[in-house]
Amino acid sequence: MNKITSLLLLLILFTSFTTKPSKIITRQGQVSFFSYTTVENIEAKNNQVLSIVNLENNEIAISMLMNAFVxxxxxxxxxxxxxxxxSDLYPKATFEGKIIDFDPTFKGDQTKIIxxxxxxxxxxxxISIKxxxxxxxxxxxxxxxFDIVVQDFKINIPPIVAPNIAKTIATEFRFEYQPYEK
Amino acid sequence: MNKKIQFTLGMVICLLIGVYWFWQFTHTTTINIQNTETNTFVEAEVLINSFLENEAQSNKQFKSKVVEVTGIVKTISFTNNRYTVILQGKNNDHHVLCDLKALDATSIKSISHLKKVRIKGICKGFLKDVILLNCIIINHKSYE
Structure with a gap:
């Protein structure tokens, strides 16, 4: 009987140690954007982007402060x-979506659509992003x-600086997630 | 003749405005936080709680202001080629993220995990954590 109890306890302990996190988080994700024109190139980076992925349903949420672009x-x-x-009126940009056909148990590289x-x-x-x-x-x-079309978000560019800013902004992101422990 | 002068004058004014805009847009350098006067002195926990209780009010009080924050170092991270000092709050879910101004290895060596530190930076607002950019470590020798 004692052996069975010990075995059960061991099993419970083993299970609790090998439980995979249900959520992963980054508080320091990077989003950068580039505007390429013949007049000048403009580049900005935000290194404090928050993102959480729920590994149970593959939902992803991203939030960033627009005034934190450098x-x-x-x-x-x-x-x-x-x-x-x-940014005083609209301080944050957000994204809410789902990683399609994502298998979080797979180790290695995968290409997926969000x-x-x-x-x-x-x-x-x-939007859909590869x-x-x-x-x-x-x-x-x-x-x-992915690309952002300036007009899609009703961003008004004064005619005098219009040649300096691209109509389509190239955007890149890089998020390194860790298990989310509260 | 008068119309020709008026046209030329108009063109010159437009050109001058264009040059001014272009110069303004491309030739202003970034803020020197070390020589900028601090607007607010605050403890990390107080700052976090303030944003948790009333984000709109805290934005008015702290956002875009030069803040000197005192707190306990939870971790020092090196992500995206930059150092960030993370100050702990009351629980493990909310912190103050202090993005250091430059790759200042000397000042980073002067602080360590669970030690008290004083950091000056520009408050950008709140996501899950309070975010401070352009930070310098105040209690480091080179800034005293």
């Missing part, structure tokens, strides 16, 4: 926040690229 020039940052994005809703300046658009997912031990790395 530019090479302070005035570019000022124009981006005050004139184009209006479908969901991107919200910038309170305007929401459905992503690379690398799973090594408990760490998941999700990265990809």
């Amino acid at each position: 530019f090479k020039k302070a005035l570019m940052h000022e124009h981006f926040n005050e004139s184009y994005i209006e 479908k969901g809703k991107l919200s910038i300046r309170n305007i929401t658009k459905n 992503t690379n997912i690398t799973h090594k031990e408990d760490v998941f790395l999700i990265s990809g690229k």
Whole structure:
């Protein structure tokens, strides 16, 4: 009887130690964007993007502060926040979606599509993004690229600087997730 | 002749405005946090709780302000080629993320896990954590 109890206890202990996390998180995801024109190139990076993935249903949520994008020039940052994005009125950009046909138990590299809703300046658009997912031990790395059409989010560019800003902004992201422990 | 002068003058004014905009857009450098006066001094836990209780009010109080925050180092991370000092809150779910201004290995060596630290930076707002950018470690010798 004692042996059975010990075995059961061992089994419970083993199960609790090998339980996979149901959620993964990054607080320091990176999102960068590039505007290429013949006049000039503009680049900005945000290194404090929050993202959580629920591994039970493959839902992904992303949130970032628009004023946390870092530019090479302070005035570019000022124009981006005050004139184009209006980050006082719309401080956050968010994405809510699902990683399609994603198997979180698979170790190694996978290419998957993420479908969901991107919200910038309170305007929401459905998007699909091709992503690379690398799973090594408990760490998941999700990265990809997609384009944002400036007009889709009703961003007003003054005619005088219009040649300096691309109509389509190339966007990249890189999120390194760890198990979410509260 | 008058119309020709008016047209030329208009063109010159437009050109000057364009040059001014272009210069403004491309030639302003980033803020020097070390020489910028601190707006608010606050404990990490107080700052986190403030945002948890009332984010809108806290944004008015702290956002875009130069904040000096005192707290306990939870971790020092090196992600995306930059150092971030993470200050702990009351629980494990909310922190203060202090993104250091440069790859300053000397000042990073002066702090360690669970030690008290004073950091100055610009508050950007709150997601799950309070975010501070352009940070410098204040109680490091080179800044005293």
